[in-house]
Amino acid sequence: MPKTVLDIPFCKVEHISVLDEKGNLDKELEPDLPEEFLVKLYRAMLLGRRFDERLLNLQRQGRIGTFAPLTGQEASQMGAVSVLKPTDWFVPSFREGAAELWRGVPMEAIILHHGGFRDPGEGSSKPDEERARNIPVAVPVGSQIIHAAGIGWSIKYRKKEDVVMTFFGDGATSEGDFHEGLNFAAVYQAPVVFVCQNNHWAISVPLEKQTHSKTLAQKAIAYGMPGIQVDGNDVLASYVAAKEAVDRARSGGGPSMIECVTYRMMMHTTADDPTRYRKQEEVDRWKKRDPLIRFRKYLTDKGVANDKLESLDVEVKEQVQAAVDRAEEKMKSLQGEPIRMFDHIFAEPPPTLKQHKEELAQELSRTKEETHA
Ligand SMILES: Cc1ncc(C[n+]2csc(CCOP(=O)(O)OP(=O)(O)O)c2C)c(N)n1
Ligand SMILES: [Mg+2]
The missing domain is CATH 1.10.287 (Helix Hairpins)
Incomplete structure (x- = not known):
């Protein structure tokens, strides 16, 4: 038997970068998005960052319990989730606060959750078709991946045109749930987009101890679905990859996986001290790749006024403050x-x-x- 090269689809892993950390823009890949949408996206990223900072202060003051900061990962989650329609399904892990807000989860409900309460006004008695298709936070690592595969299969079974997007980390790719979920979705060609936020750490375990693979995206190939890697600190790259994957899923082309290469700028959760296992120089290197700075520069280069972006910062902080006030008021009434x-x-x-x-x-x-x- 002579040696032959098998012609296997999706075997090369593409990496997408539209706007790099030096501000270089790939005009060919640049998505054609209206300015209003771009500013909305920037606002959502900023809101995620400011909300994170505020939650950290509340936790340090003992006003809420522990939470998982998302700072640094705004672009990967917002680029992806912003492609979904409200009628699509959003299946998060525990680090997608910015995406949750975009999907309409009330900010005070998130604060109450971190305070140990459930917002009694949330969910409740609405009929199925009017309920937001947002699945609650999943703390068991990777468990949400099989929920997403199941939801995807039910969409296909009912011949609907909805899409499911699920988020998980690099660490989750070592869980059986990851492999079961991707395999199931691929066998049934379910409309699922698997978004892996490779933030380089799973608590104190670095990526190189998580996998021997060169990329995480390539794992999708073994299941017979496209796997693509993007610069996860580039909101335009994560948008472009998600748009392609969501469109494919909606038109019957089956599941895909996107690996967003990003970085967890803060601690794993507020119960963690990252200085015990990683070097400050590494964090400083990633600071230079901050997704907000890069996107803001893109917007100002496009002609969006600096004043407008400055005023968004004030507006967002006020929005966070108002939600904190409402949540703390509710917490008082729920005590006892x-x-x-x-x-x-x-x-x-x-x-x-x-x-x-x-x-x-x-x-x-x-x-x-x-x-x-
Ligand atoms: C099944 C399970 N095992 C262990 C844990 C404890 N744990 C919580 S988060 C985490 C690391 C997750 O890393 P990753 O998937 O990369 O997501 P990230 O926290 O970086 O967003 C671990 C081990 C858990 N919650 N669930
Ligand atoms: Mg991780």
Whole structure:
């Protein structure tokens, strides 16, 4: 048997960069987007950054619990999620705060969540077709990938034209869920876009200890779907790649994977101290590739007035402040209702949980009587 070269589709991994860190623009790849949309995108990235900074302060002051900062990853998540229609499905991990806001998740609901509460006004009684198709945050690493594959299959089964986009990190590619989800979606040609935010770290585990592969995008090829790598700090690159993948999925072309090469500028979560495992020089190198600075320069080069961009900063900070005020007001009214911890876990709670709830209710009413006695 002579040695032959197999002609396998998608075997080369492309890397896309539209606007690099030095401000070089690839005119051929530049998407034709109206200025209004570009400014909206910049505002969403800025909002993600300012919200992150505010949450960090609230956590350090003990006003909320732990959370996972997204700073540095604004371009990869916003470029991708902004391609979706509101009727598409958004399936996040735990680091997509900016994308959640874009999808219409109320800011105070996110603050309440980090404060340990569930916003009672959220979700509720709307009919299915009016509910936002946003799946809640997934903390078990990679678990959301199989949810996305399942949703994708149901869309295909019902012959709908919706698309699912799911987000996960470099670390998640080592989970069985990643491989099961991609394989399932490819076998059933489900309309799923898998967005891997390769931020180089999975808590303290660096990328080189996560995989021996040269890229993460190439893993898609083994499942028979296109895998592409983009500069994840370039919002235009992540937009271009996501647009192609979403259009393909919507028109029956099956799933795709996008690897956004980016960097986690802050700690893994507020419970982590990254100075124990990574060097400041590495962080400083990535600071120069800040996605906000690069995109802002692109906008001003296009003629968007500096004043307009400055005023967005003020506007965004006010928006964050107003949400913090509303959330803290709500937190006060929700204090002292530990019984709520049993809510929204099971549609039909198992007998042991029902029993625990009854026991706690009795305990609470006893304590109340004693306090009033
Ligand atoms: C199944 C599971 N294992 C371990 C953890 C603890 N854990 C939380 S986040 C994380 C690292 C995730 O890294 P990555 O997928 O790269 O996402 P990133 O945090 O960088 O966004 C780990 C190990 C978890 N939440 N779930
Ligand atoms: Mg990571």
